Amino acid sequence: MPQVANIAVSILFDGLAYAMFLFITSVGLSVTMGLMGFVNLAHGAFAMAGGYVVVTLTRSYGVSFVPSLVIAAIVVGAVSVVFERVLYRRLYKSTDLEQVLLTIGLAFMAIATATYLYGPIPKSVPLPDWLQGDINLGFRQFPSYRAFLIVLGAALIAVLWYAFERTNIGAKIRAAVDNRRMAESVGINVDRLFTLTFAVGSGLAALGGGLAIQLLGLSPSFAVLYLVLFLIVVAVGGLGSLKGTLLAALVLGIFDTGGKYLLADAGGFFVYAVTVVVLLIKPAGFYGRE
Amino acid sequence: MAASEIISGAMRERAADYLTKRHRFRAAEALPWLIAIAVFFIFPTRMTFGSQVLVMVMFALSLDLILGYAGIVTLGHAAFFGIGAYTVGLAAARLDWTEPISGLFAAAIAAGLVGFVTGWFLLRYRGLTLLMLTLATAILLQETGNLRSDISGGYDGLPGLTFKPLLGIFDYDLYAHTYYLYVLAVLAVMFYLVRRIVYSPFGQALTGIRENVRRMHAIGSPVHRRLVTVYTIAAAIAGVAGALFTQTNAYVTLTVFDFDNSAKVMVMLILGGTGRLYGAFIGAAVYMVLEDYFSKLSPTFWQFGIGLVLVLAVLFAPRGILGLFERMGSYFAERKRS
Numbered sequence: 001m002p003q004v005a006n007i008a009v010s011i012l013f014d015g016l017a018y019a020m021f022l023f024i025t026s027v028g029l030s031v032t033m034g035l036m037g038f039v040n041l042a043h044g045a046f047a048m049a050g051g052y053v054v055v056t057l058t059r060s061y062g063v064s065f066v067p068s069l070v071i072a073a074i075v076v077g078a079v080s081v082v083f084e085r086v087l088y089r090r091l092y093k094s095t096d097l098e099q100v101l102l103t104i105g106l107a108f109m110a111i112a113t114a115t116y117l118y119g120p121i122p123k124s125v126p127l128p129d130w131l132q133g134d135i136n137l138g139f140r141q142f143p144s145y146r147a148f149l150i151v152l153g154a155a156l157i158a159v160l161w162y163a164f165e166r167t168n169i170g171a172k173i174r175a176a177v178d179n180r181r182m183a184e185s186v187g188i189n190v191d192r193l194f195t196l197t198f199a200v201g202s203g204l205a206a207l208g209g210g211l212a213i214q215l216l217g218l219s220p221s222f223a224v225l226y227l228v229l230f231l232i233v234v235a236v237g238g239l240g241s242l243k244g245t246l247l248a249a250l251v252l253g254i255f256d257t258g259g260k261y262l263l264a265d266a267g268g269f270f271v272y273a274v275t276v277v278v279l280l281i282k283p284a285g286f287y288g289r290e
Numbered sequence: 291m292a293a294s295e296i297i298s299g300a301m302r303e304r305a306a307d308y309l310t311k312r313h314r315f316r317a318a319e320a321l322p323w324l325i326a327i328a329v330f331f332i333f334p335t336r337m338t339f340g341s342q343v344l345v346m347v348m349f350a351l352s353l354d355l356i357l358g359y360a361g362i363v364t365l366g367h368a369a370f371f372g373i374g375a376y377t378v379g380l381a382a383a384r385l386d387w388t389e390p391i392s393g394l395f396a397a398a399i400a401a402g403l404v405g406f407v408t409g410w411f412l413l414r415y416r417g418l419t420l421l422m423l424t425l426a427t428a429i430l431l432q433e434t435g436n437l438r439s440d441i442s443g444g445y446d447g448l449p450g451l452t453f454k455p456l457l458g459i460f461d462y463d464l465y466a467h468t469y470y471l472y473v474l475a476v477l478a479v480m481f482y483l484v485r486r487i488v489y490s491p492f493g494q495a496l497t498g499i500r501e502n503v504r505r506m507h508a509i510g511s512p513v514h515r516r517l518v519t520v521y522t523i524a525a526a527i528a529g530v531a532g533a534l535f536t537q538t539n540a541y542v543t544l545t546v547f548d549f550d551n552s553a554k555v556m557v558m559l560i561l562g563g564t565g566r567l568y569g570a571f572i573g574a575a576v577y578m579v580l581e582d583y584f585s586k587l588s589p590t591f592w593q594f595g596i597g598l599v600l601v602l603a604v605l606f607a608p609r610g611i612l613g614l615f616e617r618m619g620s621y622f623a624e625r626k627r628s
């Protein structure tokens with residue numbers, strides 16, 4: 001295969017895998033922010049917690065990788081409900097600033113706790129054989145872990161799309177994002193709906209955190225380091241929009257990977273440049289409501 | 291008709307009286323300055339740390355101007371601090387321009403210019419979009435610096451900068467006594483400036499924008515122009531703080547543009563209390579002293595502690611330390627009366 005095409009395929013493939021990670025981790029944040037307008041800077045901390053649950057399960061209890069991802073998502077999703085009921089709900093009517101401060105405080109505490117328990121050094125997880133090495137797709141080799149990410153991401157997108165567009169709960173969520181007061185007045189319990197989506201969103205973030213260990217490395221600073229990216233995906237995609245989050249994850253994931261392949265020194269430049277351009281033109285993001 | 295005119299006349303006088311009274315200096319306002327001078331004599335060996343505290347006070351003060359008064363929530367205020375820091379650093383390292391006071395002016399102009407241009411574009415937006423845009427601006431500046439590390443020195447920074455003696459007379463001593471007084475003097479000038487702005491009609495307009503943008507639009511106030519103006523001024527002051535940071539530390543690295551730096555200054559200001567001028571003083575001082583003490587014991591413990599303080603502050607003291615004092619003050623006043 002010619003060199004240029006080879007690089008283009010690599011960028012697309014790696015970019016796609018990265019985009020799937022971004023989508024899985026950010027989608028919950030987008031829906032909860034769309035529902036309640038709550039700025040949750042502790043979302044990255046939930047993702048980090050998921051990652052460490054996976055590390056503990058695989059290393060100390062010998063659970064294999066995929067089941068521990070599922071357990072991590074369920075555990076973190078359940079724990080997040082406690083936070084939502086005890087802390088977050090007090091601040092639904094507060095200003096952006098107070099929400100930012102509360103959640104960044106939680107993120108700091110999460111980072112400190114993770115440093116205390118696991119140390120500052122990045123952790124790795126033992127992967128099953130079928131996720132190691134390369135997979136042959138006929139015309140060239142691809143790393144199997146990234147292929148797994150893409151397949152998993154696509155499956156999750158299908159499930160979420162179905163849940164969002166075709167089920168009763170999905171319809172209620174869409175209605176509440178669109179117009180919360182109207183939804184409440186027709187008898188939708190937005191409070192309970194929010195708790196549910198918050199739990200699912202945090203669980204998905206935990207899943208993303210578990211997946212990130214192999215892709216990006218997991219250290220306590222993960223909670224803040226990648227939070228900025230998740231927020232950017234949400235802002236660029238538009239609050240509460242599944243479609244928008246997916247599109248933003250794809251665009252940013254591929255641009256970031258492409259930038260790092262072609263101009264290693266420029267680092268994160270491309271992601272932020274794209275963000276600024278998109279938000280200047282469409283301040284509410286791709287599919288956000290102005 | 292006549293009666294109502296008399297009432298409104300009296301009311302207007304009372305309102306004017308209230309506004310001019312607010313503007314007047316109170317005796318209690320001398321306190322932070324007296325403390326700053328007392329610190330100079332009590333802790334002569336800790337002047338480097340003292341100068342850093344004063345620099346952060348200035349930085350927090352510039353944030354108070356836009357966050358506390360104009361209500362602009364930004365996550366990228368470190369951008370201007372960094373511009374100021376690098377203006378002085380690059381001038382010294384690459385152009386051999388080491389005169390400190392002219393360096394401050396250059397830093398103010400450079401940071402103000404960046405503030406003006408970015409503010410012109412960004413201040414049309416609000417909420418999450420504005421948060422992300424300000425954050426992205428700071429990171430873009432950092433990445434630009436990293437891209438041209440041949441000029442900026444990259445993440446290794448510009449170490450070992452030297453500056454000319456202050457006013458050509460006062461040289462710098464090992465314990466940074468000169469620096470402390472120098473920073474304190476610049477802080478006093480900046481504080482006077484901010485105080486004048488806050489209590490001017492322009493400052494009143496800013497408070498109006500913070501409280502109710504729609505009404506300000508409705509009464510014909512040029513909201514965008516006001517916001518860009520105050521953003522530019524705050525950027526220039528943050529630039530001066532950054533320049534002083536470089537001058538007192540004699541080095542600068544790209545970490546000044548970090549998200550951490552933007553978040554830290556916001557935490558300081560919130561801790562002290564926003565929209566109160568002196569919140570910046572108490573917040574920065576308390577934060578820096580606690581950080582100095584606890585991060586030596588254990589950085590992890592410190593990080594957990596500051597997180598806990600933030601959560602508790604939001605839940606129980608939303609108006610900061612000064613707000614707590616005010617509440618205590620009014621509580622005792624109530625009890626006295628009854």
